Amino acid sequence: MSDRIGIVWNPSKVEEADLRRAVEGAIERVFPGTRERPECLWFETTEDDPGQGAAGDALARGCDVVVAAGGDGTVRAVAERLGGSGTPEAELGVVPLGTGNLLARNLGIPLGDPQAAFARVLERAGSRLDLGVVRVRSTPTHDDAGSVDPARVEAGRDDPARVEAGDDGFDRRYGFVVMTGFGIDAQMITETDDELKARSGWLAYVESLGRAASGAEVVEFALRLDAEKPRTETAHTMLVANCGSIQGGITLLPDAVPDDGRLDLLVLRAETAGAWLDTMKNMVWDNGVKRLISRGGEAESSGSTAHLRARAVRVDLPVPLAFEVDGDDVGEITAFEARILPGALRVR
Structure with missing residues (x-):
């Protein structure tokens, strides 16, 4: 289990309350009745920062998994920050909330169901992905x-x-x-x-x-x-x-x-x-x-x-x-x- 998960989310794609409910529902589903649950830290994207800076903030806070919750632009920005050096700085999770959702489609990540997508992040081990x-x-x-x-x-x-x-x-x-x-x-x-x-x-x-x-x-x-x-x-x-x-x-x-x-x-x-x-x-x-x-x-x-x-x-x-x-x-x-x-x- 990851101790600390950073969630980089795009407010133009989802209401914060809805996304928080989906995350809490996934945690309850994967870790029912246990106190050993991951800590989730939240980082909002902005017009000036589509995700690179927010992902960097998550790394600075010690997150070992950084979840991109947004469209293709958010996923790309977070991935760019995590892997741009050629070596993964943290594992990438994806909660697809856009129109294209291209990476999610190629990797079989659930579409239209943020709770299921976040549950996948909690349940799966990281696998290699090129950048x-x-x-x-x-x-x-x-x-x-x-x-x-x-x-x-x-x-x-x-x-x-x-x-x-x-x-x-x-x-x-x-x-x-x-x-x-x-x-x-x-x-x-x-x-x-x-x-x-x-x-x-x-x-x-x-x-x-x-x-x-x-x-x-x-x-x-x-x-x-x-x-x-x-x-x-x-x-x-x-x-x-x-x-x-x-x-x-x-x-x-x-x-x-x-x-x-x-x-x-x-x-x-x-x-x-x-x-x-x-x-x-x-x-x-x-x-x-x-x-x-x-x-x-x-x-x-x-x-x-x-x-x-x-x-x-x-x-x-x-x-x-x-x-x-x-x-x-x-x-x-x-x-x-x-x-x-x-x-x-x-x-x-």
Whole structure:
């Protein structure tokens, strides 16, 4: 049993009284009639601190388990703080309260039931989980006309992801536990209406999918995997993933395993109707039904779809494109560099 559990919770996702009842109910369920119960310390996220600082406060208070109670952004922020050094500083627990809940979906954590999710934290031993780290070259200080925007400069000073830019221009760093990338996925997140998302949950993303697909820009970009020489790729979408499943039970990257020490890449190139049919066949048949029938095998690529694997990835884009990290829109970027930190986290 953990002696001290830190609960980093997002007040925009749940009422404190409701979450406390769920936590107390889970403790009573797991430790009925005993006085040997864990101490729970509470840390609230804010607009300025999505979770990194709160998780750091939990560590400073001696918590050996830190629970992220919120959406994907809260989970990502807490995971980034716990595993960013490459070695787990405490075990991670997850109580999913958002619309995407991507890590919870991939790990089988109960959705829509905070008490059951917290009970899992109490009952399970920690298991290994890799953490992805992505550095980006962003364009946060310019307006749409390309002029310097003082308001964005000032806002960027307090950005927890901001780092001192080196000669390569990379100026932000994010941890991720599920996936990151550009293209349809990032554009869909940008296009999604927040009010609709609050009412409809993850189904709100479906409403924006058509606009995202029609607006996806096919570009030529430089891609380098591990120590290989850079090569030219043409695509409208690229995902770099630690986990392979998204909302609706859809598996985009069937080879992705969250503790294998590798990143799985999905590159989509379809422009014509025929190419999109090829993409659907690749996802539904080649890497779906056929994979189930044959019980495994590596993910298959096609003319419109490429599946790749690496421990480190570098991409240089010809134009700024929208970029997402674990479902969060982080603005437009012109380059990114991602790598995997094997076993940087332990998750319950």
